Amino acid sequence: MEKQTFIEAFGMLHPADASLYGAEREAWDRLAGDSGQAGLVREIREEGDRLLGGPIPPLTRELFDLYRTQGTRLEYESVYFERRRRLTTFGLLRLLYPQDERYAAALRAIVREVLAETTWCLPAHMTGETAERGIDLFASETGFALAELLVLSGDRLEPELRADIRAQVDRRLFTPYLTMGPYHWETAEHNWAAVCAGSIGAAALLLEPDAKRLAVIIGKAMKSMDCYLAGFGEDGACLEGLGYWNYGFGYYVYFADLLHRRTGGAIDLLAGAKTREIALFQQRCYLMGDLTANFSDAAPDTPARLGLSAYLAARYDDVEMPPASIRAAYTEDHCARFAPALRELLWYRPDAHADLMSVAAAWPDGSRYLADAQWLVSRHAGPAGRFGFAAKGGHNAEPHNHIDVGHFIVLAEGEPAFAADLGRGEYTSAYFGEGRYAYDCNGAQGHSLPVVGGRMQQAGRDRAAVVLRHDVSPEADLLELELAGAYDAPTLASLVRRLVWDKTELPVLELRDVFSFEGDGGRDVEEVIVTRCEPRQVESGCLLLKGSKYNVRLEYDGELLAPTVERRTFAGHFGEEQHYYRIGLKTAPVDEAKTLEIALRLRFDAAGRE
Structure with missing residues (x-):
């Protein structure tokens, strides 16, 4: 992008509020009673009922140190992701059912717990790193999730909690990103570049009030997006497999969408021929049902994210919607990421977009x-x-x-x-x-x-x-x-x-x-x-x-x-x-x-x- 176009785009930013998502109060009310998303909403409620029945599990130093002492990750990560599941679940339920005080209280509690964590990074990504400087995939995702919850919740979050979210996202993401880098992932040609830089850039689009500082963050993030795309050939294939396509390209799209909306369409990271080919990879990778060509660290079965698929189908004429029978259930993501869960609700609307997303019973030959x-x-x-x-x-x-x-x-x-x-x-x-x-x-x-x-x-x-x-x-x-x-x-x-x-x-x-x-x-x-x-x-x-x-x-x-x-x-x-x-x-x-x-x-x- 030419420098002048970039400067002009940041001179006419649209407000960073719920209108970026088309998710004003009436939209959430429709979702809560929308038969097209009734199954997903029911799954979220059921998960909320499960989580309300237990306490927030503690993240202890002993669990954190297991990776260093015995090389294992599951013990710490199972607790970490259970906490993120609470953040995502109660965040969505608070948006769907704002009058239910149970969800409001549970969301406040888990937000405070997350803000108090020593680091948002996983131990496996902290070798030789300090808590002050550390930014990994999950720290970036956490900051992005908190930023979206703040913007979408509006005044329903207490002023003190809103201020704490802004302060912690700045301290853990924006400040180190601007002053303590460069980070290894900034020039990576795989999912780390898209997830880390995309999450930080998206969080900045939602929270950063200083236009000059915002422009610097977005400029850095866009360079990382270029590195991410460089990791693909012209055929659009993700060598890491479909699961990592969902992950890396998903976060690329989430950032691109918010950037496009805030700049009034002036910056469009999805306009290129290569992004179109990458968008087509999903339908080219499935072999039947939810079974894929699972080379590399890919699961043999990968349920489809209909929200991301619907967004891409609306953008590119030749993107095919996956069979509805292979929809990813709400609990499918063991990391419980907020950004994709939110967009499963907002982007897949069979009642409103039937002309764009006719769903076949099976993948074609x-x-x-x-x-x-x-x-x-x-x-x-x-x-x-x-x-x-x-x-x-x-x-x-x-x-x-x-x-x-x-x-x-x-x-x-x-x-x-x-x-x-x-x-x-x-x-x-x-x-x-x-x-x-x-x-x-x-x-x-x-x-x-x-x-x-x-x-x-x-x-x-x-x-x-x-x-x-x-x-x-x-x-x-x-x-x-x-x-x-x-x-x-x-x-x-x-x-x-x-x-x-x-x-x-x-x-x-x-x-x-x-x-x-x-x-x-x-x-x-x-x-x-x-x-x-x-x-x-x-x-x-x-x-x-x-x-x-x-x-x-x-x-x-x-x-x-x-x-x-x-x-x-x-x-x-x-x-x-x-x-x-x-x-x-x-x-x-x-x-x-x-x-x-x-x-x-x-x-x-x-x-x-x-």
């Missing part, structure tokens, strides 16, 4: 190749049911990186993943440290990738795929990759992986790996398939992955490959034990072979037929 991410994503439906396939190239130093170049996913509706991506594990200090790839969900050992001469793929930006060919058509999709660069295997000159998704009524995935060797050394190969279905040998050259409605027959050359099956466990994101099956199909060592070709098929069949 279709395949797409995302060239910058090197992802192939395919949805296929027919008389036999719904099926999904995704495969990736890329490199092994992506955001929230997993070692997974050449990995793939195969799904059928209502079944565990026949070929799975394990998704994210429990976040600990080791998970983001030197031990990251010892976790099966992150390391090559937990992905459907070959092992060559006992060596797996390695981490690194240069450990990358070369795309040789890609194609999508109504009949079949194809992705062909050169993968040798992802390995540190001295004898491996080339490894070409060819994946063909044949979209017959009951689809077939044909996988062919061609290994070319040179020099001396081990040339044995183990093909690996990661599945959530228990395999069973039914005949030589065939393992059965059994589901309830469908089976998948894993067919291979029984004379060339010897199968093994290992049941393995890992800690899921919330610390829960999960299991999967690692199928190994191993050749005998062959010292003189110069090439080796291995063909596998994953063939869908109706359950009950073996």
Whole structure:
């Protein structure tokens, strides 16, 4: 943006009040009785009833120190997020039901508790940081939430509490942002830039009275927004997965919307071609229902945020609304963030916006190749049911990186993943440290990738795929990759992986790996398939992955490959034990072979037929 345009925009700011949201009192009254949002409002009330029945849990120094002493996060964070759930829930209920003194008292109590916290940051983000300077994702979100509650509540918050909110947001966000930086996230090319800078910028738009100071904060935040967008290719794919798209791009949109409204439309961060492509990523990432191409630290199932989706559908003609059946419930966000919860209420109004957001019963069929991410994503439906396939190239130093170049996913509706991506594990200090790839969900050992001469793929930006060919058509999709660069295997000159998704009524995935060797050394190969279905040998050259409605027959050359099956466990994101099956199909060592070709098929069949 030209400097003069920026200056002019800040010379004609619209008031920072509830009109920015279209949320005057009558709007909240309509929401409280709106059948289109009755389910969500009921969920908020139910959560409020639960929370009214218990005290505010204390954040203690002992809990805070657990990350330093034993590297675990869940103990402190479970209490922290329960407090944020109280802030969000009672904040929304106070807006919906202003005459209910129970909600008013509960909101006052939790606001005072949050304002008194030593830091709004999580312990995992405070290593080497001071409480005075610390600004992380959650500190930024907290300040933004308090700013929105202050503006939307108006005079219903006591003057002393309003003054305390302004003072604490200034002390914890605005002052350090302006005087103690730069912060690492200011130039990050991932969700941290959008969430931290977007939250601070949005809070400043709502609370900062000094126009010059506000302009400096917004100018800094807009630079971080540029860095965030730089982390995307022109295909708009979020390499961190759909959950982090909801998170990072969501906060980008929240900031962009408030900036657009306060400047009377003079500054529009959603006008570019790239933001449109990013907005389209959601519909390109889902495979069926709420199941996604969950590469990286992404959950396999991601319910949709209909509020954000509706806003984007109103902005961009080609954004599709998700099926209403996969709406994210109010309690879906375990971090209980206020900004997205508020916009689920305000932005998704089926009664008022039916022309903009017709909702299909299911995602439509279709395949797409995302060239910058090197992802192939395919949805296929027919008389036999719904099926999904995704495969990736890329490199092994992506955001929230997993070692997974050449990995793939195969799904059928209502079944565990026949070929799975394990998704994210429990976040600990080791998970983001030197031990990251010892976790099966992150390391090559937990992905459907070959092992060559006992060596797996390695981490690194240069450990990358070369795309040789890609194609999508109504009949079949194809992705062909050169993968040798992802390995540190001295004898491996080339490894070409060819994946063909044949979209017959009951689809077939044909996988062919061609290994070319040179020099001396081990040339044995183990093909690996990661599945959530228990395999069973039914005949030589065939393992059965059994589901309830469908089976998948894993067919291979029984004379060339010897199968093994290992049941393995890992800690899921919330610390829960999960299991999967690692199928190994191993050749005998062959010292003189110069090439080796291995063909596998994953063939869908109706359950009950073996």
